[in-house]
Amino acid sequence: MTKVQDKNAKGWRSRTRQVHSGSARSGFGETSEAIYLTSGFCYENAEQAAARFAGEDDGYIYSRFSNPTVQMFQDRIAALEEAEDACATASGMAAVAASMLCQLTSGDHVVGARALFGSCRYILDEILPRFGIEVSLVDGTDLDQWQNAVRPNTVCAFLETPTNPMLEMIDIAAVSNICHSVSARLIIDNVFATPILQKPLELGADIVVYSATKHIDGQGRCLGGAVLGDTAFCEEILRPYLRHTGPSMSPFNAWVLLKGLETLDLRVHQHCLNAQDIVGYLYTLDGITNVIYPSTHRDADSEFLKQQMHGGGSVITFHIDGDQERAFRFLNGLNLVKISNNLGDAKSLITHPLTTTHQRLGIDECDRLGIKENTMRLSVGLEDPEDIKEDIVMALKSA
Numbered sequence: 001m002t003k004v005q006d007k008n009a010k011g012w013r014s015r016t017r018q019v020h021s022g023s024a025r026s027g028f029g030e031t032s033e034a035i036y037l038t039s040g041f042c043y044e045n046a047e048q049a050a051a052r053f054a055g056e057d058d059g060y061i062y063s064r065f066s067n068p069t070v071q072m073f074q075d076r077i078a079a080l081e082e083a084e085d086a087c088a089t090a091s092g093m094a095a096v097a098a099s100m101l102c103q104l105t106s107g108d109h110v111v112g113a114r115a116l117f118g119s120c121r122y123i124l125d126e127i128l129p130r131f132g133i134e135v136s137l138v139d140g141t142d143l144d145q146w147q148n149a150v151r152p153n154t155v156c157a158f159l160e161t162p163t164n165p166m167l168e169m170i171d172i173a174a175v176s177n178i179c180h181s182v183s184a185r186l187i188i189d190n191v192f193a194t195p196i197l198q199k200p201l202e203l204g205a206d207i208v209v210y211s212a213t214k215h216i217d218g219q220g221r222c223l224g225g226a227v228l229g230d231t232a233f234c235e236e237i238l239r240p241y242l243r244h245t246g247p248s249m250s251p252f253n254a255w256v257l258l259k260g261l262e263t264l265d266l267r268v269h270q271h272c273l274n275a276q277d278i279v280g281y282l283y284t285l286d287g288i289t290n291v292i293y294p295s296t297h298r299d300a301d302s303e304f305l306k307q308q309m310h311g312g313g314s315v316i317t318f319h320i321d322g323d324q325e326r327a328f329r330f331l332n333g334l335n336l337v338k339i340s341n342n343l344g345d346a347k348s349l350i351t352h353p354l355t356t357t358h359q360r361l362g363i364d365e366c367d368r369l370g371i372k373e374n375t376m377r378l379s380v381g382l383e384d385p386e387d388i389k390e391d392i393v394m395a396l397k398s399a
């Protein structure tokens with residue numbers, strides 16, 4: 001297997017990196033990356049096996065540690081994000097959990113933004129406290145709350161921006177300065193923005209996590225995740241945790257996600273164009289209120305947002321006039337747009353966060369976050385937007 005060492009690789013622009021970076025060809029010289037569906041690797045002799053385990057011989061040992069197809073995915077996503085290193089995981093939640101658990105010990109303190117995807121909140125609310133880790137939740141948009149929450153024993157902070165599902169925007173550079181004042185690492189869940197629209201490491205964050213299940217695959221085929229950061233963190237802290245706990249990405253999924261990365265830029269920009277078009281249309285419709293999208297956000301003109309996120313993304317949140325029953329009638333009246341809690345897919349998908357992705361938080365906490373009985377989260381796909389509009393109008397009529 002040879003790593004493709006193009007002499008211009010260091011100067012490649014982002015769109016070239018997402019197509020070529022990380023490629024490592026076998027002796028057959030294949031154009032598309034090979035899938036190495038193997039759990040283990042054979043050694044030429046016992047000495048070589050011993051040397052590999054001692055870290056004195058480069059080469060693969062076991063696919064729970066690393067695998068050539070998974071390595072190509074890691075190298076490609078690291079190149080796209082301009083990160084020193086990346087570790088692939090079996091799912092986005094495996095990435096989120098590993099990014100925190102690998103560095104925490106009992107007695108440590110973590111600060112989290114309150115507005116998070118339900119499973120991420122579960123880690124902060126339920127799992128970390130079980131191990132004697134104290135967690136403070138803050139309103140992520142309020143920098144004073146971050147400032148007051150950090151302490152000398154704060155080891156890391158976790159936030160997503162834009163948030164799921166209310167699309168709140170949090171100032172990554174400002175929060176990373178606050179975290180660094182106590183030597184804490186800032187972890188960003190960059191799922192909604194994607195590496196195409198927002199690069200948290202450039203803004204000062206220390207670690208980025210992805211659910212590759214979303215836009216990186218973008219076609220609803222497989223689960224995957226990634227944690228990106230500097231070499232010291234990935235090599236010394238994260239990789240030992242992953243090796244010994246085993247949330248590894250399968251080589252087949254790595255191959256699907258490599259192919260996803262090749263078209264990520266094109267797809268994300270088309271998602272943004274479609275979403276922008278639908279946002280404008282939703283404003284004109286009776287029966288739909290409170291349309292939320294990053295470019296229509298109250299802070300959209302602020303300096304931090306202009307520098308932080310370069311496009312609105314694929315998700316729109318809005319309210320249906322009426323109660324939950326009417327919201328459900330609207331959902332059930334859709335035909336083209338599918339009811340599904342996934343997002344970032346070529347197919348338009350819609351969900352009712354209060355009763356699905358955020359159900360576990362309960363009505364009161366959802367209310368505090370702005371998630372109501374009539375809140376809808378629409379992930380705009382790659383269909384012709386006119387068909388999506390017609391579907392929405394038809395469902396509104398039937399509701």
Ligand SMILES: Cc1ncc(COP(=O)(O)O)c(C=O)c1O
Pocket residue numbers: 091092093094096117119120160164189191192210211212213214223224225341342
């Ligand atoms: C913001 C966010 N983070 C993490 C995840 C978890 O990703 P996965 O489903 O790949 O485990 C999701 C999934 O919906 C998400 O929306």
